[in-house]
Amino acid sequence: MKNLENQVIIVTGGASGIGGAITNVLAQRGAKIIAVDINDEAGKKKEEENPAKVVFMKGDVSKKSTAEEAVKLAVSKFGKLTGLVNNAHASRQKPLMDLTEEDWALSFGTGLNATLYFMKSAYSELSKNGGAIVNFGSGAGLEGQKNQASYAAAKEAIRGLSRVAANEWANDNIRVNVVCPMALTDGVKHWKENFPEQYKESKDKIPLKRFGDPEKDVAPIVAFLLSDDSQYMTGQTVMADGGSIKLR
Ligand SMILES: NC(=O)c1ccc[n+]([C@@H]2O[C@H](COP(=O)([O-])OP(=O)(O)OC[C@H]3O[C@@H](n4cnc5c(N)ncnc54)[C@H](O)[C@@H]3O)[C@@H](O)[C@H]2O)c1
Numbered sequence: 001m002k003n004l005e006n007q008v009i010i011v012t013g014g015a016s017g018i019g020g021a022i023t024n025v026l027a028q029r030g031a032k033i034i035a036v037d038i039n040d041e042a043g044k045k046k047e048e049e050n051p052a053k054v055v056f057m058k059g060d061v062s063k064k065s066t067a068e069e070a071v072k073l074a075v076s077k078f079g080k081l082t083g084l085v086n087n088a089h090a091s092r093q094k095p096l097m098d099l100t101e102e103d104w105a106l107s108f109g110t111g112l113n114a115t116l117y118f119m120k121s122a123y124s125e126l127s128k129n130g131g132a133i134v135n136f137g138s139g140a141g142l143e144g145q146k147n148q149a150s151y152a153a154a155k156e157a158i159r160g161l162s163r164v165a166a167n168e169w170a171n172d173n174i175r176v177n178v179v180c181p182m183a184l185t186d187g188v189k190h191w192k193e194n195f196p197e198q199y200k201e202s203k204d205k206i207p208l209k210r211f212g213d214p215e216k217d218v219a220p221i222v223a224f225l226l227s228d229d230s231q232y233m234t235g236q237t238v239m240a241d242g243g244s245i246k247l248r
Contacts, residue, residue: 001029002029002030003029003030003223003227003228003229004026004029004030004031004083004223004226004227005029005030005031006030006082007026007030007031007032007082007083007226008031008032008033008034008074008078008079008080008081008082008083009026009031009032009033009034009081009082009083009084009085009226010033010034010036010070010071010074010081010083010084010085010118010122011023011026011033011034011035011036011085011087012036012037012061012070012085012086012087012088012114012118013036013037013061013087013088013089014033014034014035014036014037014043014046014056014085014087015035015037015039015042015043015045015046015056016037016039016042016046016185016186017185017186017187017214018087018181018183018185018214018218018219019035019037019085019087019088020035020042020046020214021183021214021215021218021219022085022087022214022218022219022222022223023035023046023054024049024050024215024219025215025219025220025222025223026085026219026222026223026226027050027053027054029223029227031053031083031226032053032054032055032077032078033053033054033055034055034057034070034073034074034077035047035054035055035056035057036057036058036059036061036066036070036088037056037057037058037059037088038058038059038060038061040058043056043057043058044056055073055077057069057070057073060110061088061110061114061117061118062109062110062113062114063117064117064121066117067114067117067118067120067121067122068117068121070118070121071121071122071125074125075125080125080128080129081122081125081126081131082126082129082130082131082132083126083131083132083133083134083226084118084119084122084126084131084132084133084134085133085134085222085226086114086115086118086119086133086134086135086136086158087134087136088110088114089107089110089111089114089136089151089154089155090106090107090110090111091103091106091107091110091111091148091150091151091154092106092107092150093147093148093151093191093194093195094147095146095147096149099149099150103150104150106150107150107151107153107154108150108153108154108157111151111154111155111157111158112154112157112158112161115135115158115161116161119133119135119161119165119176123169123172123174126172126174127169127172127173127174129173130172130173130174131173131174131175132174132175132176132177132225132226132227132230133162133165133174133175133176133177134177134178134179134222134225134226135158135159135161135162135176135177135178135179136155136158136178136179136180136181137155137156137158137159137162137178137179137180137237138151138152138155138180138181139180139182139202139239139241139244139245140152140155141153141154141155141156141159141180142156142180142245142247143245145198146198147195147198158178159178159237162176162177162178162235162237163176163235166234166235167235170234175225175230175231175233175234176234176235177225177230177233177234177235177236177237177238178236178237178238179218179221179222179225179237179238179240180237180238180239180240180241180245181212181214181217181218181240181241182202182206182211182212182240182241182242182244183211183212183213183214183217183218183240184211184212184213184214185214188211202244205244206241206242206243206244207242207243207244208242208243209242210242211242212240212241212242217240217242218240221238221240225238
């Protein structure tokens, strides 16, 4: 399937985890990717696997300059930007009362601020030919999961921002949607080690009875939201979670 031919897409956190899977799947479907990540080793590997389609840019998404640089790189390498995936997000899981200023800054810096910086930096290029943005929310935010205060708050802020942008930027032909995934990545494995009971509770609640596969279960939904197949969808939250949460 080559439904992303001629697209140029920035994927934050595009070196590993769900972002790494998104980079692979979008490239398979014909897109050129700028994968922005702090993990130098994983990023270089990703570029080496597919040098014709993937350009790795090392950068911390919580810095505005990283977003500006990524958009410039997309235009200088591939002549345009048509899509943006705000996937990177780092946070620490602790009871609400134990979270420090630094913990809050980490989650809001890499989650909400980064999403806003990349959206604003990409706006002018995306509005030239029409474009699509996919931001990342979480079931932890929707459900208010214990030990996830800084993360849940940032994720719900991202959903609010996405709905406003969907309304404001519809006239510019820019669509903005949110994906809430559930997939077995290193981040989830780490959470499983720290909070085994919560992990089991989440897994037991999945109607499809398994944590998703980043490449087979989550990345194709992101690809759909970036393609013309979803041209009549904006401002939506799409659950890629095996049926765990049913939004109404
Ligand atoms: N895995 C899940 O089940 C799940 C559930 C709900 C939501 N999510 C969301 O999906 C997205 C991807 O999750 P994941 O599990 O693949 O995460 P992950 O932690 O496994 O991977 C995140 C990627 O982002 C990169 N990154 C981290 N901080 C960065 C920074 N400051 N600048 C640039 N890159 C940075 C990492 O190096 C890594 O490549 C996140 O937004 C996460 O919150 C995941």
